[in-house]
Amino acid sequence: MKIIVDFDRCEANGVCVGIAPDMFELDDDDQLTVAEGDVAADRVADAEEAVAQCPKAALRLA
Numbered sequence: 833m834k835i836i837v838d839f840d841r842c843e844a845n846g847v848c849v850g851i852a853p854d855m856f857e858l859d860d861d862d863q864l865t866v867a868e869g870d871v872a873a874d875r876v877a878d879a880e881e882a883v884a885q886c887p888k889a890a891l892r893l894a
């Protein structure tokens with residue numbers, strides 16, 4: 833399971849970073865980056881929480 837970001841929707845407000853800073857990061861230009869590869873089994877709950885809490889509905893798991 834991977835995290836997919838719709839960069840057309842993301843407004844770089846950092847909500848997901850606050851929930852799971854090991855999976856999401858905002859750089860100095862407010863560009864969101866997401867950890868590559870599959871979400872670890874013990875991190876799926878936080879990944880799902882980030883998806884649910886993103887105010888722009890820019891995240892999904894696939």
Ligand code: SF4
Nearest residue numbers: 842843846847848886
């Ligand atoms: S919570 Fe959503 S809008 Fe905010 S930085 Fe993360 S992906 Fe972008």
